[in-house]
Amino acid sequence: MIKPLKQLLLTVLLVAAAAFLSVYLWQDQLSALLVQHNHVTVSQKVVRANQHHAKTADYRFDQVQPLSLARLSQAAVAKHQVAAVGKLVIPAVQLNLPIVLGVGNAELAFAAGTLNAHQKMGQSNYALAGHHMAQDERVLFGPLVKTTLGMVAYVTDMTHVYAYQIDARRYLPATAVSVLNPTADPELTLITCDDDGTGRLMIQARLVQTFTVDRAPQALQKLIAAT
Amino acid sequence: MHKWRRINQVLAGVVLVLSVFALGKLGIKWWQMQTIHPEKTVVGAPEPSAQAASSQLALDGFSYRTSVDFLAQPTLVVRYRLHNRGKDAALPQYVFDNNVTFAQQTASGTTSVLASTTVAKGKLSYLDQNYQENGAILLKPGQSVTVIGTYRLESLKRPATLAVRGTKKAQIAPWQLKGVQAHD
Numbered sequence: 001m002i003k004p005l006k007q008l009l010l011t012v013l014l015v016a017a018a019a020f021l022s023v024y025l026w027q028d029q030l031s032a033l034l035v036q037h038n039h040v041t042v043s044q045k046v047v048r049a050n051q052h053h054a055k056t057a058d059y060r061f062d063q064v065q066p067l068s069l070a071r072l073s074q075a076a077v078a079k080h081q082v083a084a085v086g087k088l089v090i091p092a093v094q095l096n097l098p099i100v101l102g103v104g105n106a107e108l109a110f111a112a113g114t115l116n117a118h119q120k121m122g123q124s125n126y127a128l129a130g131h132h133m134a135q136d137e138r139v140l141f142g143p144l145v146k147t148t149l150g151m152v153a154y155v156t157d158m159t160h161v162y163a164y165q166i167d168a169r170r171y172l173p174a175t176a177v178s179v180l181n182p183t184a185d186p187e188l189t190l191i192t193c194d195d196d197g198t199g200r201l202m203i204q205a206r207l208v209q210t211f212t213v214d215r216a217p218q219a220l221q222k223l224i225a226a227t
Numbered sequence: 228m229h230k231w232r233r234i235n236q237v238l239a240g241v242v243l244v245l246s247v248f249a250l251g252k253l254g255i256k257w258w259q260m261q262t263i264h265p266e267k268t269v270v271g272a273p274e275p276s277a278q279a280a281s282s283q284l285a286l287d288g289f290s291y292r293t294s295v296d297f298l299a300q301p302t303l304v305v306r307y308r309l310h311n312r313g314k315d316a317a318l319p320q321y322v323f324d325n326n327v328t329f330a331q332q333t334a335s336g337t338t339s340v341l342a343s344t345t346v347a348k349g350k351l352s353y354l355d356q357n358y359q360e361n362g363a364i365l366l367k368p369g370q371s372v373t374v375i376g377t378y379r380l381e382s383l384k385r386p387a388t389l390a391v392r393g394t395k396k397a398q399i400a401p402w403q404l405k406g407v408q409a410h411d
Contacts, residue, residue, distance in 0.1 A: 007231045014238035021245035025252060092273060137337045145339040146273050149325050167321070171344040171379050173297055199298045201342055 027069050028135035034072040035139045038110045039227045040098040042084040044158045050083035050101065054117050057083065057102030061115060062174075064193065065105055067131050075109030082107050085114070086121065086157040088128060088190075089223050093143035096223055099155070103129050112141065115180055115191070121155050122162040122210055124182040127189040132201070141192035144203055153188055153205050154216075156224055161216050164188040164205035172200050179204070259334065260384075263402050267385045269338045272330040283313025284322050286391070288373070291399055293383065294351070294407045296344040301380040303329060303341065303387060303399070304351075304407050306358065310371040319374045320362030329378050329399075331387040341378035341387065351375075352409050 023030070065071060086099040103113035108131050115127040130141030137145055147166055155162045164187070172179065179189055179202055186207035191200050213224060288308035296302045309319045320343075329341040351359065358375040366372050380387060380401055389397040 004231070007235060010235050011231070011238065014235060014242055017242045018238065018245060021242065021249050024249055025245065134333070135335055137333060137335060137339075145333070145342075146337075148273055148328055148340055149321075151273075169324075169340075169342040171296065171298070171300075171342055199300075 023069065028133075031067060031069050031072055032133065032136035032139055034069070034076060035067075035110060035133070035136075038076050038079055040079065040082055040084050040100060040111050041227070042087050042098045042158060047085050047158050050085050053083045054085075054101055054114075057114070057117065058104040058107070059102055059115060059117060061103050061129055064103055064108060064129070066193070067109065067133060071105055072109055075106040078106040079110065082111065084111070086155060087224055088112050089154040089156070089220065090143065090147065090151060091154075091220070091223060092151045093146045094138070095141075095143040095153075096226060097130065097140065099128060108140075110140075112190075121157055122160070122186055122207060124184075125180065125187050125189055126155065126162075127180045127191065129191045129193075132192040141190065144190060144192055144201060147203060152208070153190070153203075154220060154224075155188060156213060158224070159213060161211050161213055161220070161224070162186075162188075162207060163209040163211075165208045166203055166205045168202070168204040170202055172202050174198055174200055176200075263384045265386055265400065267332045267336075268398065269330040269332055269388045272328065272338045272340065272388065272390060283311065283315075284317060284326075285310040285312060286323065286327070289389070289397075291401075291404050292407045293380070293401055293404045294346050294377070296377070296379055297347055299347065300344070301383040301401065302344055302346055303378045303380050303401060303404075304346065304355075305329075305376045305378065306373065307376070308371060308373050309366060311366045311368055314368050316365040316367050318363065319366050319372055320376060323362070323374065323376055326392055328390050328393075329387050330390065331381045332385050333381050339381050341380065344377055344379040346377050346407070349409055350407055352407070355407065 083101040084098045085101055088097050088099055098111040100107045100111040101114055107113045112128040112130040115129055119126050132141050133139055149166055151166045153164045188205040190203040286307055286309055290306045292304045294302045294304050311317055330338050333339045355375050358373050361372045362374045383401045387399045388395055
């Protein structure tokens with residue numbers, strides 16, 4: 001009776017060790033797969049329904065945790081709870097992300113999050129935060145490392161499109177929160193964390209054009225409609 | 228019973244193989260951090276989309292050194308000279324960043340366009356600090372100025388590429404550059 005128990009215990013231990021090592025070996029690929037295959041739905045109807053949630057969202061950027069496989073799995077389960085309010089598209093670097101209210105861990109797992117309850121697209125400083133997965137720079141805010149000055153970033157609430165032109169890219173300490181302050185001119189501020197959370201890459205852009213989605217070029221309309 | 232033992236032996240073999248791969252992964256990561264990789268040049272760096280380039284503004288006198296930024300990350304210190312031959316005033320750093328990009332391979336093998344950063348306190352000499360401030364002072368028509376721009380490197384051990392308006396002009400080997408001295 002004792003021998004089968006020993007064998008069973010050994011089997012459980014070996015399976016656990018194999019599972020742990022497998023996750024360690026393929027965690028980067030698994031994380032990227034989770035991000036790529038979990039889509040947040042954005043439509044005019046969804047945006048209209050979510051706009052009144054702006055005041056109740058979580059805007060504590062200092063509480064954001066680095067992305068891990070465990071957090072991504074939790075976020076995938078809670079995905080339906082995030083409040084999508086638009087999309088961010090930078091065609092030149094293939095960035096196409098939903099914008100959701102707040103910067104909770106579930107929100108930032110699959111989208112860009114708004115940093116302030118009162119911010120509005122096309123007005124003052126519209127600030128968004130996003131994760132940067134060093135192991136896969138094609139997802140979330142990863143493509144921002146490829147941006148250059150002059151590139152155009154589009155922000156849309158699915159009715160209007162706001163075109164911003166990038167005019168600054170710099171690394172900042174995490175304490176430099178003044179870049180999120182309201183501005184006299186309409187600006188877009190994109191912020192992504194370093195791996196250890198002590199520094200941030202900041203992209204700033206100024207509003208150059210506003211138009212409705214149906215007046216946008218076909219290629220941009222396609223990108224906005226893509227999931 | 229014998230079958231079960233056999234299953235455990237196979238599982239133990241799988242764990243052993245996975246452990247070897249995990250150790251190998253750790254070793255490769257460590258090796259990549261330690262070794263200089265001159266072959267890791269950038270591919271597919273995006274072209275700047277700005278049309279700000281001009282024959283009115285001439286850039287020359289490039290020289291490079293290295294330092295560390297406020298987060299102790301490796302930093303490329305670029306000195307250049309800008310001459311305004313046009314009729315309008317220009318902001319040197321803005322003109323430079325609109326026309327010149329530095330790119331480098333990331334640890335994951337993709338391309339990163341280097342973004343500007345702030346060099347750690349006490350690293351730059353007073354003269355260099357003045358050159359850095361020149362980047363934000365309007366350059367009047369006919370004037371020339373020497374400017375220092377600082378860009379965070381992905382690594383000191385991989386080459387960086389200098390491109391002017393999307394055309395590769397030079398390859399920089401950061402591991403061969405001198406570090407900045409506060410008492411230059």
